[in-house]
Amino acid sequence: AVPSPAELLGLARDIAVRAGEQSLAARREGVSVAATKSTPLDIVTAVDRDTEALIRALIAEERPDDGVFGEEDAARIGTSGLEWIVDPIDGTVNFLYGIPNWAISIAVVSGGADPAEWTALAGVVVNPVSGELFEASKDGGARLAGAELRVNDPVPLSRALIGTGFGYAAEVRRAQGAVAAALLPGIRDLRRLGSAALDLCALAAGRLDGFYETGLNPWDHAAGALIAREAGALVTGPGGGRESSELLVAAGPALAPELRAALTAAGLPA
Numbered sequence: 710a711v712p713s714p715a716e717l718l719g720l721a722r723d724i725a726v727r728a729g730e731q732s733l734a735a736r737r738e739g740v741s742v743a744a745t746k747s748t749p750l751d752i753v754t755a756v757d758r759d760t761e762a763l764i765r766a767l768i769a770e771e772r773p774d775d776g777v778f779g780e781e782d783a784a785r786i787g788t789s790g791l792e793w794i795v796d797p798i799d800g801t802v803n804f805l806y807g808i809p810n811w812a813i814s815i816a817v818v819s820g821g822a823d824p825a826e827w828t829a830l831a832g833v834v835v836n837p838v839s840g841e842l843f844e845a846s847k848d849g850g851a852r853l854a855g856a857e858l859r860v861n862d863p864v865p866l867s868r869a870l871i872g873t874g875f876g877y878a879a880e881v882r883r884a885q886g887a888v889a890a891a892l893l894p895g896i897r898d899l900r901r902l903g904s905a906a907l908d909l910c911a912l913a914a915g916r917l918d919g920f921y922e923t924g925l926n927p928w929d930h931a932a933g934a935l936i937a938r939e940a941g942a943l944v945t946g947p948g949g950g951r952e953s954s955e956l957l958v959a960a961g962p963a964l965a966p967e968l969r970a971a972l973t974a975a976g977l978p979a
């Protein structure tokens with residue numbers, strides 16, 4: 710039988726908590742860069758790899774026929790129609806520097822191997838340092854430590870605190886910096902907290918009014934976007950369409966169109 714979103718959430722929560730304990734213990738032992746990926750700034754530590762290995766092993770024990778799509782290892786093709794989208798450590802640079810804002814992000818989606826077809830069923834984002842565990846299931850609401858999450862009441866963009874992030878490639882950052890520079894005079898302030906998964910949870914918890922980023926990967930936003938959506942946010946891709954890694958815009962339903970229009974005016978494709 711196909712498990713319910715609540716059942717999948719329970720499993721994802723248990724796995725994320727164990728992964729959080731392991732990565733926090735490893736962080737206390739010390740961390741160093743094990744390798745670089747897309748650019749010399751795009752780092753991976755042994756803890757990223759070990760944490761993903763643990764998560765994959767725990768998923769395989771309970772759900773051997775599900776697919777797994779993780780940041781640090783090849784995709785595992787499943788046969789059940791369910792995929793686990795895993796970021797073992799989102800905010801790896803914070804993790805390396807000891808900035809206490811990094812997370813384990815785990816989502817379960819239906820729809821097969823094509824991200825364009827995914828529907829998120831359950832999502833968990835755990836910050837092992839603060840102990841905060843954000844979670845949501847489809848149509849089941851979003852919670853932090855058992856308390857229901859709700860995005861902030863509407864504010865005009867000029868009073869909105871907006872989160873964003875930057876990629877690892879210089880030419881990508883040049884464009885992202887230009888957009889941020891154009892947006893900044895028209896908002897309350899901009900935050901670059903260093904973990905897209907936690908940014909989306911911050912939006913859900915009212916710690917940000919909006920969030921946008923270009924060039925994310927599905928594991929950065931799959932769980933956080935469900936949590937934000939279940940807390941009342943509108944989370945959309947280019948042109949206001951489906952959630953997308955290319956451009957992700959998330960905010961309360963009144964602010965989202967204004968933020969999107971400002972981003973378009975700042976140079977992002979409509």
Ligand code: IPD
Nearest residue numbers: 798799800801874875903904905
């Ligand atoms: C990064 C973080 C960061 C975002 C980058 C991501 P990683 O993920 O989410 O906030 O700005 O685009 O790549 O590399 O720490 O897993």
